[in-house]
Amino acid sequence: MSHGNRWRWFSPWYFLFPFLVVSSLLIVWPTLVTAGLAFTDFNAVSAPVWVGLDNFLRLAQSEIVRTGLVNSGIFVALAVPLRTAGALGMALLLRGRERPFGVLRGVVYLPTVIPEAAYALIWLWILNPVYGPLNLLLGAVGLPAINWLTDPVYARLGMVILATFQIGEGFVLLLAARETIAQDVYEAAAIDGADRWRAFRYITMPLLLPWLLLLVGRDLLVSLQNTFAPSFIITYGGPYYATTFVPLLVYEMAFDFLELGMAAALLLFVLLVTGLITLAITDFSVVKE
Amino acid sequence: MTRGSRHQIGRIARLLAASVIALAFFLPFYWAVVISLRPLGSPPPSTIVWWPSEAQWSNYTAIFSIVPFARYFLNSVRVAAVAVPLTWFFASITGFGLSRLPYRWRRLLVPLMAIMLVIPGVAFWIIRFRVFQFFGLLDTLWALIAPAFMGGNPLFILLFYWTFRRIPQDLYEAARMDGASWWQVWVYIGSPLSRATGAAVVVLAFVKFWSDFTDPVLYIFDTGKYTLPVGLQLIRQLDQTNIPLLMVGAVFMILPVLVVFITMQRVFWRERPTGLFPTRSRARRERI
Numbered sequence: 001m002s003h004g005n006r007w008r009w010f011s012p013w014y015f016l017f018p019f020l021v022v023s024s025l026l027i028v029w030p031t032l033v034t035a036g037l038a039f040t041d042f043n044a045v046s047a048p049v050w051v052g053l054d055n056f057l058r059l060a061q062s063e064i065v066r067t068g069l070v071n072s073g074i075f076v077a078l079a080v081p082l083r084t085a086g087a088l089g090m091a092l093l094l095r096g097r098e099r100p101f102g103v104l105r106g107v108v109y110l111p112t113v114i115p116e117a118a119y120a121l122i123w124l125w126i127l128n129p130v131y132g133p134l135n136l137l138l139g140a141v142g143l144p145a146i147n148w149l150t151d152p153v154y155a156r157l158g159m160v161i162l163a164t165f166q167i168g169e170g171f172v173l174l175l176a177a178r179e180t181i182a183q184d185v186y187e188a189a190a191i192d193g194a195d196r197w198r199a200f201r202y203i204t205m206p207l208l209l210p211w212l213l214l215l216v217g218r219d220l221l222v223s224l225q226n227t228f229a230p231s232f233i234i235t236y237g238g239p240y241y242a243t244t245f246v247p248l249l250v251y252e253m254a255f256d257f258l259e260l261g262m263a264a265a266l267l268l269f270v271l272l273v274t275g276l277i278t279l280a281i282t283d284f285s286v287v288k289e
Numbered sequence: 290m291t292r293g294s295r296h297q298i299g300r301i302a303r304l305l306a307a308s309v310i311a312l313a314f315f316l317p318f319y320w321a322v323v324i325s326l327r328p329l330g331s332p333p334p335s336t337i338v339w340w341p342s343e344a345q346w347s348n349y350t351a352i353f354s355i356v357p358f359a360r361y362f363l364n365s366v367r368v369a370a371v372a373v374p375l376t377w378f379f380a381s382i383t384g385f386g387l388s389r390l391p392y393r394w395r396r397l398l399v400p401l402m403a404i405m406l407v408i409p410g411v412a413f414w415i416i417r418f419r420v421f422q423f424f425g426l427l428d429t430l431w432a433l434i435a436p437a438f439m440g441g442n443p444l445f446i447l448l449f450y451w452t453f454r455r456i457p458q459d460l461y462e463a464a465r466m467d468g469a470s471w472w473q474v475w476v477y478i479g480s481p482l483s484r485a486t487g488a489a490v491v492v493l494a495f496v497k498f499w500s501d502f503t504d505p506v507l508y509i510f511d512t513g514k515y516t517l518p519v520g521l522q523l524i525r526q527l528d529q530t531n532i533p534l535l536m537v538g539a540v541f542m543i544l545p546v547l548v549v550f551i552t553m554q555r556v557f558w559r560e561r562p563t564g565l566f567p568t569r570s571r572a573r574r575e576r577i
Contacts, residue, residue, distance in 0.1 A: 012390055013390070015385055026420065027439075030412070030415070034416055094307050102554075104304075110318065128333075137337060218407065224409070254414065263415060
């Protein structure tokens with residue numbers, strides 16, 4: 001049976017070898033060490049010193065950390081529902097085999113696929129209070145101009161708006177999820193006299209619910225992380241720290257102030273909170289397949 | 290009115306509504322192109338410009354002399370040229386190896402990949418910095434390429450994994466019976482049969498490496514090694530108000546992604562991550 005091939009010893013495990021080594025170095029080890037650093041005082045120069053829960057106590061007292069957490073909380077509370085609703089709406093509107101639908105699906109995916117730095121630069125200009133097109137557009141319909149980048153409330157809102165268009169991944173997921181619902185179900189419901197709204201309310205929504213929850217869970221982790229580039233490029237955390245979200249705060253703590261222990265503690269706290277929420281609401285059975 | 294024609298009207302109404310909303314997704318990019326063609330240093334327009342009146346195509350060459358744009362561009366090209374093929378190769382072999390493991394290992398490793406997928410990047414910024422420092426990769430383009438050696442992103446590996454699981458297992462078995470090693474099975478069966486997934490991964494990997502903003506911010510300090518996303522940030526710091534120039538840079542950055550995305554459109558939508566779940570339309574396609 002065996003022809004004495006000299007590659008015969010090569011078991012499937014060898015294929016995994018490079019991945020196991022590199023991902024240990026770049027993902028597993030850094031994550032575990034960061035979790036450990038949260039309990040130390042570490043300034044990147046001298047060796048870390050064990051301080052127990054000290055970092056967490058200092059975080060609780062820090063004004064800027066509280067601001068960062070509140071900013072992130074507001075951002076997530078606004079962006080996640082908007083992004084999920086947007087992805088659902090576009091997925092239901094844009095399913096169909098005809099060519100125009102295909103083109104529009106590409107358009108909806110566009111803001112997700114283009115480089116985040118370019119996207120942020122474009123929005124830096126769109127949100128410009130004086131000659132940005134958004135305010136010119138508001139003016140054209142008789143609405144007052146808004147200080148998008150200089151008013152704390154509107155700066156935060158601006159971040160939410162630009163994130164609301166980057167919904168390609170959720171959109172694709174829901175398009176595919178919608179395809180899993182058989183057309184027969186809708187036909188049966190129509191025969192029983194269900195109108196469009198009822199079909200949506202009693203067929204589409206319940207069947208898509210696990211997917212929506214999956215999406216919300218993922219978005220809690222992803223959308224917060226994705227604030228880094230826009231808040232770095234457009235506002236650098238300002239005005240008055242209104243757009244200092246957790247990733248930017250961690251960056252400043254770790255790389256500007258070399259408070260690596262504190263940064264790690266903040267990170268661990270946020271990871272635990274978002275991770276737990278995600279675990280609580282996600283029904284993983286839909287992805288098991 | 291017949292059922293059919295009512296259905297048709299609903300479809301057209303849906304298309305109209307969708308077009309209007311989709312416009313909002315497209316408008317920012319259109320505006321960026323229009324504004325990039327305004328004379329450099331000219332006062333900003335006080336009304337919305339829908340059409341460039343005197344298009345300054347020379348802006349697109351001027352940017353090369355105003356900042357070391359060619360250098361940033363070249364660095365970005367270098368990173369993508371090395372990282373994309375490596376990503377394809379490592380994602381493919383890792384996905385293949387994973388798909389060949391016994392069930393009890395797959396059951397353990399596949400969810401583990403999914404977990405790695407959702408760990409936010411911030412979680413490993415700090416220590417990855419030290420790892421790169423240790424290996425002497427800090428402030429080199431290799432720090433940006435490094436993730437390619439683990440298949441770029443666990444998602445890419447899972448895409449290949451699902452594809453390799455879908456290939457009829459008899460094919461592998463037959464080759465094994467003929468004395469082929471697993472390596473040969475990947476070269477002669479696995480890799481040709483996963484061409485569509487491979488194309489999708491190449492698109493996604495190109496977007497990932499070309500667009501990467503965070504990694505160069507964290508690991509590159511020498512401005513001579515800047516890639517486009519951070520290089521543009523530099524223009525912004527030099528000349529805040531030169532919006533046309535900034536938009537020229539943005540368009541330059543977007544263009545390659547757009548070209549790749551549009552040419553690979555078809556593959557992308559067919560091989561989209563979740564499209565790999567056995568949906569009805571897929572089942573129908575495969576029966577034909």
